[in-house]
Amino acid sequence: MGPHDLVERVMLMGHGPTPVPSRLVAAAYRDEQEAADKVVRLGSGVDVCLFASPVPYDFARKAGVLTMPATYVPLNGAALQGALLRASLDERFDPGRVSIDVLGRAEVEEAYAEIGLGTEQVHLREESAGPGTLAAFHERLWRRGATTVAMTCVHATAERMEMAGVPTIRVRPTGAAIRSSLQTAALLGAHHRLEESQLVVVLVDVPTLRETPRRVTPRYWRDELKLALHRVLLQEAHRMSASVWPLDDHSYLVTATRGSVTSSTEGFRTPPFVERVREELGLAIEVGIGMGRTAHEAENHARAALARSQSSQRTQGFALDRDGRALVPAPRTPPRSQPQAKPKGLEILARLADKLGDQEQPLIVDAENAGRMLGVTPRTARRLLRTLVEEGLAWPLPPNRTPQPGRPRQLYRLIVEKLGPSKAS
Incomplete structure (x- = not known):
C-alpha cells in the first residue's frame, strides 16, 4: 500500500527471481491519508498489510481500521x-x-x-x-x-x-529494505493464519436445567426449553462456522476456530451466546472458552475457564489460551448506553409473579388462572399472555391434549428472570 510508482516497484520485486511465497494485492493511493480507506476496502481479503512508509501506517492505525497484522518499509538507515x-x-x-x-x-x-x-x-x-x-x-x-x-x-x-x-x-526505500519488509509481512501473515485457524472449544452451561433435590422441573418443560436453546445455539454457531453438540442435560459443547470466535466476541471482550439467549429465552447461561494444542487440551481449558467464570461472577477472563492463561483483552471505553423503553408487559409479569409467590418450580399459568389473578376475563387474559410472548416475557408451552371436546388448555411459562435477580429468586 503506497504511491503508484512504489507499489509497482514492490509488485515487480515480489515476483522477481526470488519471489515471496504469498499473493500480493496492489493498493495504490495519491495521498497517504487515503490509507485508512484502502484498508477498509480490502477488508478480510488480505492477511497482512505492508505500507510504503511509517506515514500511511500511522494514519491507518490511528483510524482504528487495522484488524489484521501490519508493517511498513523503513525509511531510515x-x-x-x-x-x-x-x-x-x-x-x-x-x-x-x-x-x-x-x-x-x-x-x-x-x-x-x-x-x-x-x-x-x-x-x-x-x-x-x-x-x-x-x-x-x-x-x-x-x-x-x-x-x-x-x-x-x-x-x-x-x-x-x-x-x-x-x-x-x-526519501525512497532501498531494494534491500523492500525485500526484507516483504519477508516480514509474509511471516506475519502466515502466523496470523495459523493463529486464526487454532481450535477453540466453547462450553455452555445452563443453571436452570440443573436438577437439584429442591427443584424438580416437569419433563415436558425441560424438553421444550432444551429444544429452544439448542435452536438458538445452532443459529449462532452457524454464523461462526461452528458445530454444537449437547453434552448432558444442562450443557453444550461448541467447536470453532479462534478467528470466528474472535469476531463474534469482539476480541474476547464479551462471551458468546449470552446476550441472545437472555433476550430470546430469558435464561442466564455460563460460558467458558478454551484453546489448546489438541482437542482434549482445549476442552480441559474450556472447563477450567467455565469454573473460573462461575466462581468469580465476571465476564472478563472467561477464556483461556493454549497455555492455560486467561485472555484478558485490552480495556476499551464502553459506548454510552441509551435508555431503553420499558416493555409494557413487565408490569403484567410482575403482578402475576407476585400473585404466584415464591416457588421452586417455574411459574406456569393459563388464561383462566391469569384472568383470576389480574381481575380480567379469560379472553382479556389470553390477549395479555400473547403480549407477554411477543415481548419475550413468556413461552407458550405445548397444549395439554385431553379427551374432552373444546379448545385444549394452553399453558405459558413466565420468564420472571427478566424482572431482575430480586424478583426472579
Whole structure:
C-alpha cells in the first residue's frame, strides 16, 4: 500500500527471481491519508498489510481500521543515506542544511554520523501530519534561507513542494529494505493464519436445567426449553462456522476456530451466546472458552475457564489460551448506553409473579388462572399472555391434549428472570 510508482516497484520485486511465497494485492493511493480507506476496502481479503512508509501506517492505525497484522518499509538507515548522497551530488544543495520530516532524531543523527556529517543545521519534524502541514514546514524554512533542500518521506508532500518550486528530494526505500519488509509481512501473515485457524472449544452451561433435590422441573418443560436453546445455539454457531453438540442435560459443547470466535466476541471482550439467549429465552447461561494444542487440551481449558467464570461472577477472563492463561483483552471505553423503553408487559409479569409467590418450580399459568389473578376475563387474559410472548416475557408451552371436546388448555411459562435477580429468586 503506497504511491503508484512504489507499489509497482514492490509488485515487480515480489515476483522477481526470488519471489515471496504469498499473493500480493496492489493498493495504490495519491495521498497517504487515503490509507485508512484502502484498508477498509480490502477488508478480510488480505492477511497482512505492508505500507510504503511509517506515514500511511500511522494514519491507518490511528483510524482504528487495522484488524489484521501490519508493517511498513523503513525509511531510515540506507534510505536516508541514499537521499543524502543524491543531495551531495547536486552542487545546489548542502546536505548539512536540510529539512527532514517523519524520521526520528536518533535515526537522523545515526545516519549523519556514519557519513561524518553534523546535524547542527538540520531541521526535523518528527511527528506525522497531513501533506499540507509538512509542505508548509519545509517551504517556510527554505524561503527563510535556513535550508537548501527539503527531504520528505511523504509522496503527497513532495508533489506539493515541487509545484511550489521548493527543491525536494524524496526519501525512497532501498531494494534491500523492500525485500526484507516483504519477508516480514509474509511471516506475519502466515502466523496470523495459523493463529486464526487454532481450535477453540466453547462450553455452555445452563443453571436452570440443573436438577437439584429442591427443584424438580416437569419433563415436558425441560424438553421444550432444551429444544429452544439448542435452536438458538445452532443459529449462532452457524454464523461462526461452528458445530454444537449437547453434552448432558444442562450443557453444550461448541467447536470453532479462534478467528470466528474472535469476531463474534469482539476480541474476547464479551462471551458468546449470552446476550441472545437472555433476550430470546430469558435464561442466564455460563460460558467458558478454551484453546489448546489438541482437542482434549482445549476442552480441559474450556472447563477450567467455565469454573473460573462461575466462581468469580465476571465476564472478563472467561477464556483461556493454549497455555492455560486467561485472555484478558485490552480495556476499551464502553459506548454510552441509551435508555431503553420499558416493555409494557413487565408490569403484567410482575403482578402475576407476585400473585404466584415464591416457588421452586417455574411459574406456569393459563388464561383462566391469569384472568383470576389480574381481575380480567379469560379472553382479556389470553390477549395479555400473547403480549407477554411477543415481548419475550413468556413461552407458550405445548397444549395439554385431553379427551374432552373444546379448545385444549394452553399453558405459558413466565420468564420472571427478566424482572431482575430480586424478583426472579
